[in-house]
Amino acid sequence: MSIPTVDALDALESESIHVFREVAGEFDRPVILFSGGKDSTLLVHLAVKAFAPAPVPFPLLHVDTGHNYPEVIEFRDALVAKLGLRLEVAHVQDWIDDGRLVERADGTRNPLQTVPLLDSIVEKKFDAVFGGGRRDEERARAKERVMSLRDAFGRWDPRKQRPELWNLYNGRHAPGEHVRVFPISNWTELDVWRYIQREGIELPSIYYAHQREVFRRDGMWLAEGPWGGPRGDETLERRTVRYRTVGDGSCTGAVESTATTLDEVIAEVTASRLTERGATRADDRLSEAAMEDRKREGYF
């Protein structure tokens, strides 16, 4: 039998499990947003632990920009099969094809995820939507609630947030409204990595150093793909890189790294001088309040 501890990772795990169970107890149709990235993979791991030995009582939803890394999609499908989960996929391409969305001039599809997400929530009548957002990621997220009400338009109004007291979450909502739930709000990037190591959680291979053809843009290493490639005097070169976040291929940069193991990744994250979003997410650089603006519109 294991000995109880007050270890920080145990405390964070217990808090996250508590949130999953509250939602299971109070909502009719929850769903976990799942991209195959490390934060959403952590969410799924925690959900499995929250309800073991019964299965996770929610499906997964992937809002798929189509700008994927094949390794991540393989990983996603293998995990879903292994755990016997149900996966729904909303393809951004479908929205572009039927004219509900228009491709952006810069080719980035991350901001385009909001409409398919909101449409899926309405269509499937999801009332609680789990996301892997963490408050340490970005300053607009520092003020996000664990359970955050969205109106019928999916909008976040930071001035109308409910006070969140003790561990008593108030998820009441009117028909048409839904609640975004962030079970790993209080985890830091380093907590996530340490826990992944402790629990032996598998991740897509692109989180570890590998050789890839990349080109330099805005200080980031971007990979060539269906979203485009080098322009002007940008040139492809072979580099040893890894990804710190998994997002739309057009705007998620790799970092140069030789970290091929979890120990090396943790050492690198510990020593890192840049935040994971600041280093590798062009979508957060669109404006000073980029995340805040996207959150208000219903982004996750």
Added chain:
Amino acid sequence: MGENTRDLLRFATAGSVDDGKSTLVGRLLYDTKSVLADQIEAVQRASVDKGLTTPDLSLLVDGLRAEREQGITIDVAYRYFGTPTREFVLADTPGHVQYTRNTVTGASTAELAVLLVDARNGVVEQTRRHAAVLALLRVPRLVLAINKIDLVDYDQAVLEAIAKDFAGLARSLGFADDAVVTIPVSALVGDNVVERSPHTPWYEGPTLLGHLESVPVTGPEADAPFRLPVQYVIRPRTAADARSADASRWGDLHDYRGYAGQVASGTVRPGDEVVVLPGGHRTTVASVETADGPLAAAAAGRSVTILLTDDIDLSRGDVIAAADAPPRVTDELDATLCWLAEKPLRPGARLLLKHGTRTTQVIVGDLRDRLDTDTFALEQPAELAINDIGRVALRTADPLPVDDYADIRATGGFLLIDPPTGNTLAAGLVGDPLVLVDLPSRAPSTPGP
């Protein structure tokens, strides 16, 4: 695990406008190297834009655009930093707009609060209000950070006078002397925040970070009787369910019925005699399960799944409690409310009450009194307005297993919710957790109606 084990302290900051709280928090983050290069560069750019010669660390904790535009902080912000021995979750509560709402929110999950005062002003009205809210919410430990000591020339006499003044206030609010520590700091310069100041040789206590690293992370709940509000009943229904969840480890799940919840207080062990409330069935804990296997014991804060020896009817909303020290089951509550909504509370209001994992209807009876947080005098109110603290009588539709908030925070706290909008209206505290000492104006608590 093992040598890498670090524990977690949740704490809150409170202070009035211009006490330099944002700078102090920025300093803690900066000096613990919790701020990364891109964030520092952003702050340096913004500082230059503002015509400053040194980086304004308060910009590190700058939040939403509306806040930047107005130069104020609207909402509680959560910050994270760590040292080799401990991780910190900091609830940074703004001082002026809706101070009760924000302080109550930040304090509700804190094991310690850092209250800031300006060394030039000492204990002011806001300090008294904040301290009263922290006392009411039963934050176990307080730090009085006397900031801007550089602006009083590190004068020991000034600091001792403020410390003495505050000690009297803390004592009258029921804080034990050893629960309060006073630390002279300059957030701007960095004195005694992370680095010991060369200017305060007369100060022998810890730096702020040193203190935060050494205080116990657990509150009084650890030693209180066992409570666990049931969140969810785990019943794998089919053989297919069991297979998908790695049946080999779990064995036969045919009769598995697990009660999932987070230990609210005390410790639970297999073999413990428990009572299930409000029903009143007594039974024994067969096993304390987690996905990683059974535990010999689980302490407050741990999420577990309890298996009981008897097959009894139990569902979400019930509380499993120590049989020899159970909570009382009642549908009539004397409670203290922190009113957080624009819409005032009047007697006769029909609302919802969320306690633990149960939500029930509630009718508000008499408004007994309202606390004047400036004078600590009690008044007879016609209503409770936003940011008011007052005592009320409540009657609930279902009986609730409750403890006095002063005894167990987790089973003594509740929410009041507005049925039409679903908004959270109040933080509720069972009983009268604010003990005012040497304040003759405070009437003794009266028994229920």
